[in-house]
Amino acid sequence: MFVLSILLLIAAAVLFLVGRGRTGAGGWKLGAVLSAVAGVLAGVFSCVHVVSAYEVGVPVTFGKIGTPLVSGMHFKSPFTDVTSFSTRPVDLDLNGKDVVEVRSSQGGVLYADVTIKWAVVPAKAVALYRLAGSEEAVEERLVLPDSREIVRNVFAKHTSEEGYASAREQISSEIAGLVKERLAPRGIDVTSVNLRNVRPSEKLQDQIDKKIQQEQATERATEASRTAKAEAERKRIEAEGIARANKIIERSLSDKVLYNQCLEAYKEAAKANPVYAVPCGTDSNGTPVIVDSGKK
Template identity: 60%
Template sequence: MLRPSRPSTERPQMLIIAVLLLLVGTVLLVLRWRGVTDSGAATASGLVSVGLGLLAGLATVVHVVAPYEVGVPTTLGKVGGTWQPGLHLKSPLTDVSTFSTRPVDLDLTGKDTVEVRSSEGGVLYADITVKWSVDPKHTQSLFKLAGDTDAVQKRLVYPDSREIVRNVFAKHTGVEGYSSEREAISTEIERLITARLAPRGILVNGVNLRNVKPSDSLQHAIDQKIQQDQATAQAEAAVRTAKAEAEKRKIESESTAAANTAIANSLTDKILMSQCIEAFKAAAEKNPVYASPCGTGGSPVIVDGTKR
């Protein structure tokens, strides 16, 4: 998380302590030097006081910015440039606010779960995590904009993220937000949050739409919609099957009719006469019958030789 800056009263207090220690030590050493006191303890106390005063004074003019942090100095209300990690000299009246550059997780879950409404007016509850960090190049402007380090998340990341989540879900139906378009919604939320916070010096490292839970009334409506969609899909499948069967029967009927027509066109009287004679010959070889091709209308007559 962002590391809070030290209270502005700490530096002046340290400076006052340093001055007092130096004064006490100097007085004790002067008294010993003028012979007002011959006590060795006074000399030792004076040296210790001077040493502590110098250390306390040094602490007011030196500041160390830790790794993965940046500092913003403020001197008598004037904001200075960004300090990178390392040792820096400063005025005793300079206060330094530090920002962590490590990614921070803003978890909008539990009591911070975002209540959203779909385009149909249904209520959903979205759990989302926004991973963000401070852009070191814009720490000075971010400090001026937020006011203090703790306010960055409270005043910028938190409210903007919640607003964007609500706006994105409002463009989708309840079913889309709950199931079919969750990935697209998460991508759109990340894009919009990034576009909103980047100009302010905040980098968005990722957005995770962890869970979307519909309200009880919306869940009932979603279940009904799913059942209706399933029934519609089954009815459409039945219609497609019936059409396919009818088309199949139509094709079979047309094929049979075409075959019959071809056969009828190819069977002339001579062909029929020839086929009948061949059939009678085959029958005569096995049975005492013979064929006479002089029947009525040219049809062969079968004569059974066993009967008189």
Template identity: 60%
Template sequence: MLFISLLLLAAGLVVMVLRRRGAVRGRAATAGGILTGVLGVLLGVTTFVHVVEPYEVAVPTTLGKIGGTWQPGLHLKSPLTDVTSFSTRPSDLNLNGNDTVEVRSSEGGVLYADLTVKWSIDPQHTLALYKLAGSAEAVQQRLVQPDSREIVRNVFAKHTGVEGYTSQREAIAAEIEKQITDRLAPRGILVNGVNLRNVKPSDSLQHAIEAKIQQDQATAQAEAAVRTAKAEAEKRKIDADSTAAANAAIAGSLTDKLLLSQCIEAFKAAAEKNPVYASPCGSGGTPVIVDSTKR
């Protein structure tokens, strides 16, 4: 910018000198020379100031020397000073498509994980990040992306293919977010969330997972049938024990006299319709005559 400013200023001065010497004539040439000089001066002035936009932090460097961070606002600087700006707004690192993370389960199966890491720069660590990476784009490429991919692989390697694909996805996502946060926070990178959007197994692992799920379902059904059979057997045993106890109680309470008395009472009731009724209730098989008319 300073070089362009000097060129414009020099061009304006040349036009004015030529106009004075008569080599160039006309008001258009004079106006052009003046306008070119003014543009050169204005561009030259802009090389001495820099505006840091809202939600940005800037790092100035002058001839290889790094200065302190600049907050949003107008700052004066040398024309030889380069300014690198870092946005403090949240950014998304999308690991999908060509950047999908290929992971392996604890059993060696291959899965493909799609996720988004939401991150932002801590303004207080901008200077350290500049020294580490050099720019906001480099922070994502050199720090956030490789660390995130490494952590995703390490976390999935602790789980089986079935857990990674189905049962433990929420737990795996929470563990990934915690580890990425712990890894990047000391470097001044804030992690605002990790979204594990999709986990897709390879074809061979897909077949193995489906077979495992079917096997687990069959095992669960068999275990349920065993539990039902045991419960029914226990119920039958309880019923049998109760019946045996009742029979034993009845058998212990019955005597010959009691049986004879109950038999006589029963046939008395029957003799209400028959005046004389023979009942084999006597001891030794002797019949007992029940005459309902005599009572």
């Protein structure tokens, strides 16, 4: 803008000089006036800079960095360049082609989708300008590489199973803490880190499936063994119960009891058919014999 102002003023001077030496040069003089006015306006605008809301400007004059400019209108030297940084939160999405490939402590490959929300701290705009040079470079040179490095380092401390299942919340918390700790001194405020998805590679998925099948087979074998042991224990208890019952019966079967049972049997048999019976004996040779009268 300042260069344009100089060119317009030079043009105004040329038009004025050319028009002064000619008769009827009203058009030349008018052109000179208009050029001079335009040159002055361009010069004024080159000395004014407006910083938009939610932005901070870093002025640089001949390589010297000045005090950051807050939102509003500012007067500056026409030789001063102002680099603006947005202070609004920005989402850095590490997914798709930018997904983070990580390795677990066991060497398994996983893919992590991460979203990092960050913003420039206005008071640290000068430091960020020195480190990166522009708002786009802040993300490319600072936020992106540091975040990817931290994500890989955190996953490397955990097993594959912890990475995609059991410890995802813990891993997300670790990543958030380390990213904030790394970027805060540089003037970058990390408001949130969201570990949205973790998926194993195809090779790791095959290993996981085989492990699950082995665990299921082991569980089935363990259950079968447990069932067999329970059945054997049940049969042992049943056998012991029968043995104890037989011992009780054996102790209770005296000669008098057997004689009484023999008489009861004769009574029941006599109700149906006449019988001839040898009286029951009470010694070892006295086995009762029942003879049906209908048979010879």
